[in-house]
Amino acid sequence: MTESLADAIARAGGALPLLRNAQARPTIFPVTAEFSNWRSEQQSWRESVALLDQSHHMTDLFVSGSDALRLLRDVGVNSFASFPVDRAKQFIAVNHEGYLIGDAILFHLDDDVFDLVGHQMVIDWLQFHGETGGFDVTFERDGNSIVRAGDPKLYRYELQGPNALALMEKVTGAPVPDTKFFHMATFDLDGVVVRSLRHGMAGQPGFELFGPWSEGDRVRDALLRAGEDFDLVRVGAKAYSSANLESAWVPSPMPAIFSGRDTERYRAWLPATSAGSLAGSLASDRLEDYYVTPYDLGYGRSVAFDHDFIGRAALEELAADPPRQKVTLVWNADDVAAAQRSLLEPGLPAKYIDFPKARYGLYQVDRVLVDGRDVGISHDAGYITNEHVFASLASVESASAAPGTEVVVVWGEAPNSRKPAVEPHRQVEIRATVEPAPYSRFARESYRR
Incomplete structure (x- = not known):
């Protein structure tokens, strides 16, 4: 039987001893560390165009059903007043005290079909509330390549840099439509249909391309061929892991699941393998000193008080x-x-x-x-x-x-x-x-x- 987080905490004598001495390694990117060297690879998204493979290190949680949107609205601090198909947003969730659980990118793929992509912290939280809250939803979980048996469901490639737009136009053979930030478009690329999210991971112009895993090699090879004219650089795990420092995204703040209202049931549900590890010089005995709020990380613009959600009252005070x-x-x-x-x-x-x-x-x-x-x-x-x-x-x-x-x-x-x-x-x-x-x-x- 899989040990729960609650049992692991009890065995370790508390959440902080468990996290401080956890034997889990830091975040692993299961792709090639360097294709050339991480310094040149970092420079590519500023000077030419970078190709990053996002297919392996993130978790996908596909959420579907008549209550899918209601679940997302009840758990997320974001507004869902206007969230049509072919849009995406940074989905953010907090606990009842207003402390951050985590964030991930939410794709609206089809009517009542969503894909939440990112680290497992907020994905676990959403799935728990969906499974225990009486929602008419179905979950399909595709873990990262460290925990998954077999291939991913989707390939996911990132193009970043000043030459990204020109490369996309060459490889698709057509002008790229004027797509707004975090909107999606569909392209024909080397004879296959590719969906694209418009955004900029490292603060540069970018496209996130995704589709069925079986077509991934074909799409990647087409990008590499076309990219020869635009100084395309393949980026490995070392450089990729540092891209957030330029866009100022904090990838894994400590989730506020180790204390607070109604978190006991969650810790009993969550496998101990999802606990994570705590590092650094802060040595407080108070768990809340390690937590952050959405405002601490610059997410205040995403908090919308146009609906009821977990933690709303606490965030209204903050x-x-x-x-x-x-x-x-x-x-x-x-x-x-x-x-x-x-x-x-x-x-x-x-x-x-x-x-x-x-x-x-x-x-x-x-x-x-x-x-x-x-x-x-x-x-x-x-x-x-x-x-x-x-x-x-x-x-x-x-x-x-x-x-x-x-x-x-x-x-x-x-x-x-x-x-x-x-x-x-x-x-x-x-x-x-x-x-x-x-x-x-x-x-x-x-x-x-």
Whole structure:
């Protein structure tokens, strides 16, 4: 019998000991790590066009039935007042206290048929409420290639960069229709029908192409042939995992499922394998200190009080004066170099800082200080070749969110946990400067254009 999350927490003596010492590895992208090198691959989505394979690392939850839209409306903070077929949106869910469960991309594929794509946190939450809430819905789940037996149901390719539009026009042999942000269109590509979502994953012009897995090789090969004229670069897992740092999307904040109203039933339903792992310098005994709200991550524009949903009352209180804002922290180059140099010096070194992405748990939560006082938490950290900076995405108090504010990121754990990615190390303080999120001016000004 599969162990439940509730049983695993009881066995470990609490949620935080379970997460701190989890043996699960950080997020794995089961595709080629580098096709050339991750620095050049990062540059491709800024300078030419990048091809990224999204077919393997995300979960698809196909939701269908007469109550599918009602379920999505009851669980999601988003407005569904106008959500016709061939649209998509960032679906966001919170618990009753208004803390974030997670987010994923929701595709409206057909009448009463939806596909929720992303990390499993919000997907699990939606499926739980659908199965236990008396909804007339049917679920078809296609896990990622780490847990799935056999091929994916769909291929999913991403084209990103200034040459993406010209490449699409060449490979389809026709002008690309003027498709709005997060709208879908259908193309004929090398004799097969391809659906496309218009968006920009790394803040650049982009198309997400998807269709039946059996046609995936044909579509990819056609893109590669046409892409020779546009300096197309295939992007591997290392560069792909860092793309969010440019668009300022936080991929895996700690889900607020370990405390709060009505979460006991959920933890009894959820397999322990979905728990995840917690990394970072924050060492609070209070679970809520690790959670974030939609406002902390810049999702306030997606919260719509035009319907009842789980957590509405809590978010209505927060909306008037959100306590935190999402920012980019640009880490001090000398301090980053000193932390890495400590591995070449006698004594206990700093925690190794991996490049291009430095996350060593699924949920990365590091302390952010101003004058020795905690003012927020730092999430994903990594190197952005296109900006020549090492940076992290963070949620900080509004009073400390102005660009140019000097802060300190505490890097490393104390005491060291037993996670596989954690070696013996000491904590260090790394100076950082608050900058806007996204950090890239192009991404800030053009992402939704």
